[in-house]
Amino acid sequence: MRASKLVGTVASAMTAAALMVAPAAAGGAAETARAADKVVQLPIRTDGPKSLDPVEGSTTYDNMACVQFYETLLTNKYASPMEMEPLLLAEMPVSEDGGKTWRFRLKEGVRFHDNQCFPGGKGRVVTPDDVFYSLKRIGDDEYKLENWWLLSGTILGFDEYVEAQNTADEFDYDAPVPGFRTLSSTEFEIELTKPVYRFLYILGMFQTSVVPREAVEFYGEDFSRNPVGTGPFILDTWVPKQSLTADANPNYHEVFYPARDEWSREDRRARLHRAAGKQVPFVDRIEFTMFAEDQPLWLEFNKGNLGYTEVPEDYFTEAFDRSSRELKEEYLRQDIRAHANQLLDFTFRGFNMEDELLGGYTEEKRALRRAISYAIDLDEINETFYNGRRFVYDGPIPPGLDGHPEGGRAEAAARGRNIAKAREMLVAAGYPDGEGLPPIRFYTAQNTINNAVSEMVKRQLEEVNIKFEPIFLDFSTLIETVNKKKSPMFGFAWSSDYPDGENNLALFYGPNESPGSNHYNYKNPEYDALYEQILTMPPSSERTAIYEKMRDMVLHDCVYVGGMARERFYLIQPWLLNCKPTERYYGWFKYLDVDDSKR
Template sequence: MKILRRQLCTLAALGTLTALSLGPIRALAADAPPPAAKVLRYAFQVAETGFDPAQLSDIYSRTITAHIFEALYQYDHLARPVRLKPLTAAAMPEVSEDFRTWTIKLKPGIFFADDPAFGGKKRELVAEDYVYSFKRFADPAFKSPAWATMEDAGILGLKALREQALKSKQAFDYDSPIEGLRALDRHTLQIRVQQGRPHLLQALLTGSDLYGAVAREVIEAYPGKSMEHPVGTGPFVLKEWRRSSRMVLERNPSYRERFYDAEPAADDAEGQALLARFKGRRLPMLDRVEISVIEEAQPRWLSFLNGEKDYLERVPAEFISQALPNGQLAPGLARRGIQAQRIVGPESTMTVFNMEDPVVGGYTAEKVALRRAIGLAIDVDREIRLVRRGQAIPAQSPVVPHTTGYAPQFKSSMSDFDPARAKALLELYGYVDRDGDGWRELPDGSPLTLTRHTQPESASRQLDEILQKNLKAVGLRIEFKTAKWPENLKSVRGGKFQIWGVASSADKPDAQAALQRLYGPATGGQNLSRFKLPAFDRLYERMQTLPDGPERLALIEEAKRIAAVYLPYRNHVHRLITDVNQPWLIGYRRALFWQDWWQYVDVDPTLKAQP
C-alpha cells in the first residue's frame, strides 16, 4: 500500500501515461469526396434510466443530458485547478455582497434544437426557461433526486410553492410568480435566496446534465414522456434510444457558432498542446456518438481491443495488468498508438445502510454497534488486491479527492479492518449465537439475516463473495437480492432495501455535495441511507452559508467524524481510473466534475482506416 500511495501522489496532477497524439493536419483537395462522418463509439458499463434532468441522479443518463442541455456556466475543460466560465450566460454573475441576490445576463441568439413542439419556428433561449427549469425540481410529480440541492439553495418562495402543491394535491403551479426566481427581462435572470449562498454558482448554475434549460412547450407537448424526449440548446440531439441497449446522438444542426477555447495552466504541457491543436475549431467536432450498454467487463474490454469502440472509460480491474503492467502502457498497445490516462477519481464506493430498516437502521447504541461491526469486518485491502487489482486507495470519509476538505493524511475508523473488535462489539450489545448454529441472533433472540441488494455482473459477484466471507468470519449471515442497477436504485430511493453497494462521483469541487448524503431533508434523493440527525443537519446548514476558509473546513472535519461514528455509509475506496482511447480519437482528456466532453474531441477517419 505504501508503494501504491507513492504512485498515486505522482498521479494527483492528472498526468497522462502516454504523450497525446495530436495527429497530422490534412488539407482536403478541392475535388475530394465529402469527408467521412466522424463517429465516436463507446460503451456504458451500466444502463441509463432516462433523459429528463429533473428526474436523474445516475451518471450514465447524465452523460447524455450533459450534451443535449446547457447550463448557465461550465467548467473550463482544460483548466487544472478547475475554473468556471460562462456557457449560455453572457458573463459571470453579478452577486450582492451578502450572496443573497444573483443576477445573470444570458447571451441572445441561442436557440433550442428544432422540434415539432415549437410549431416550425426557431425557439430562442430566454431567462424564463431557467425559471421554469428550476421550478421543475420542486414539482412533486417528478420526485426529483436533486430537489434537496435546490431546497438547500433556499430560493425564496420555491419551497412554499412545492408545499402548496403537496397540500392541495393539485398540479404544481408553474405560472405562480415567486420572489426567488424572476426573469427581469427576456435575457436577464435573477435568483434571490433566503441566506447567503457563496457556493450557489457551483451548486445550481453549473452542470448541464442537471441544470440545463428545458423548454416548457416540449414538456407539455409530450406529457409523461420527458424522460424519452429531451430537447435542449446543446451540441447534440438524441436520434435513437433502445432502453438499456443503445443510444445514438448526432450533431445539433442548428447549434450556434461556438469555438474551441480554454485556459490551461502555463506549465500544463498537455493542455497547452491541446489548445494549440484545436483553438478556433468550431464545436462540436464530431458528427455522431453511438453508445451501447455492455455490463460485463470482458466483452467491453474486447470490443475496445478489436477496434469496435474508440474509447474505453475505466479499464476493468481484471484487465488492468494487461493494459498497464507495472503502471506502464503495455508495449503492444503502445505500438498500436493507443493512449491511456489515469487519475485518482473524485469518487467513492460505499456500503449503504437503510437507517429506517428495523435490523440495521436506528441510532441507539446496539444499532450503531451492528453497523460498526459490519464495517470493521469488511476487508477493504483484500477488496483492493483481489477485485480492484490494486486500482484504488482506502476511503477514510465521504469526502472525495479533488474536493475541498479532502486531506490525504486524514485517518478515521472508516477504513479499519478488525474482526476481533467487530466480534467484541457484537458480543457487548447482545448479538450472540444462542443456538450454536454458528450464526448470531438479534439481542432479543430472533434470527438475524442481513440482505444486500446487488447486480448480476461479475464485479458485483466478486465483491459479494468477499463481503459474505468477511461477515461469516464474525458470525453474521447475509443473503443477496439481485436486480439490474436501475431497478436497485429505484428500490433504494424508495427506502425498500436493507443494504446496498454503490459508487458516487463528485460533480463539483465543493465537498458539501458528498456530505448531502447524510442530510436529513435530502432523504429519497442524494441521502440514500435516509440518515436523519438534527446535529448533523444544523452543521450542514451552517456550512452552506460560509465561504471557503478555516471555519468551513472545521465543519467539514466534524461532518467526517459524525459519518464515522454513526456509519450510515461504510465508505470503501476511492478508485484509480484508467481510460484508454484509440489513436484516431484525438483530444480526449479525463473530466473531473463534468460530464460534457464529446464536443472537445475529434476523430480522424484516415487514422482509423490505416492497418
C-alpha cells in the same frame, strides 16, 4: 460421410457467400452513414439514456446524452473539471449580499436549434423567461419530481409556488415566483431563501438545462424524444438502448476550446492544448452506440471503431500490466493513449441505524458496529478483486475534496483490519467472542463480484465469530428493501453530483432519511445543525473544519464500513484528438476532433 459432406458444403457455401458479398456489405454500411466530413464514434456503456428531457433525467447516461443538445447556465471547465465557468451566461453570476441574491447576464444571441416548433422553423434567442420556465418544470409533478431535490427549499417563494401549482387543476407556468426577477432581455436575478452555496453547482447540472416552452408544448408527451436546445449537436436518430446520432449545430454560439494556459503541463505534453482558442464543435457528426455487455465494447474499440473506451474491470490486465499499471506494448505500438480518472466515489457497507440489532446510538450498539468495521479488511478486498486500483479511505468525503482526511486516514475511524480491537469492541457490545450475537444480514446487489466479495467478508468476520449472512437481490429490489428500512446492513455506492463534500455529508442528514438519500437513517441533531450551517457557507478553512467535524461524528458513530473510491481507466485511439475523458460532466464531447488520416 454424406452428412458430414452436407454440413461441410453448407458451411463452405455460407463462408463463400459472406466473402463474395463483403464489398457490398462494406458499401452498404457506408451508404447508411450520412455524408459528413468528420464523424466520431463513441460508446455508452450500458443501455444508455432513458429520456432526452433534462427534467426527467437522473443517470449518468441521461446526462451524457442530454448535454449534447441542451445547455446549462454554468458548466465545468474542460481543462480543470472541478472548476465552473459560464456557458449560457456572458459571465459568472454575481452576488452583492453574500450569496442570497444572484444576478445573471445571458450571453447575447444564443439561439435554440432550428426546429418546426418555432415560427418559420427558425430557432429564437434564449431569454430569462426560458431559464425560469426550465426551473419551474423541475417542480412540476407531471415530470415525477425526479429532480426536485435540487431546488427544494432553495429559491424564495419557489416551494410555495410549486405546491400551489401541483394542487391546482393545471400547472401555471406564467404565475410569478417571488425569487425570479427579469431585469432586461438578457439580465435576471434569482433570490434564494438563504445563501446556499451549492446553488451555483446546481446551475451546472444537466437537469437545470434551458429548454424552450414552444418545444415542450409542441411535442407534448414526445418531447423527451425530440430535444430542442442550444447545444452543440442536433439530434438525428435515437434508438433507445441501441444508438444515438447527432449532427453539429450550424448556429452554435461562440464557445472556444480552452486556452493554452488553462491546461496543465501534463495535458500540454499530451497535446491537449493544440486547438486552443478555436470555435467548437470540430466534428460534423457524433455517433453513440450503447453496449450492455463488455465484450462487444472491447472488441469494437480494439477494431478501431470507437474513439475511446472505459477499460472494463475484466479486461484491465489485457490492456495494462497488472503490477506496474503501465499500458502494454501492443497498445503503445498503435499509439493508443491511456488516461486515468479518480472518481468522486464513495462505496460502502452501511448500517441501518433504526435496526434493532445494529442500529442505535448507545455505547454498546456503537461498539458492535465498530467491531464489524475493525474485522473487515478493505485492503484485502481491494487487492484481491480490484488489483489494488481502488482507494480505501476514511470518512464519506472522496479524495480531492475539502474534508477528505490527509492520506485517507482519520483517527475517528474504526479502520480494519484490527482483530484485537474487534474483539475488544465485541466485549464492549456485550457479545464476548461473538457469543449470543445473531447473524448479520447484509443486503447487496446480485453480481459476480459482490458474491465473491461477500464470501471474503464472511470469512473475515468469522475470525472474530461474527456470523455474516449476505442476501443478494437485483438492484431495484435492493433499493426497495433499503428504502423501506428492512435491511440491517447494505452495500451501496454514491457518486458525487458536484465536487463539494457537502453532497456526501447530505447522506447523513436526518431529514433525508429513507426513501431519501440518508439510507442509514442516521439522526443526530448536532450533525443536522452543522449541515444546515455549511449549506450557506462558501469554501473556507472554517467550512472545511466543520466538514471534518461532521466526518468524524459519522466515523465515531460508525454508520458504515468503508469507503472506497474507484479509479476509471480509459483508452483513447490516436485518431481521436483533444480527448481527456472526465466524469465530472459530459459537455466535453464538443471539444473532440478526429484525424481520419490516423484511422
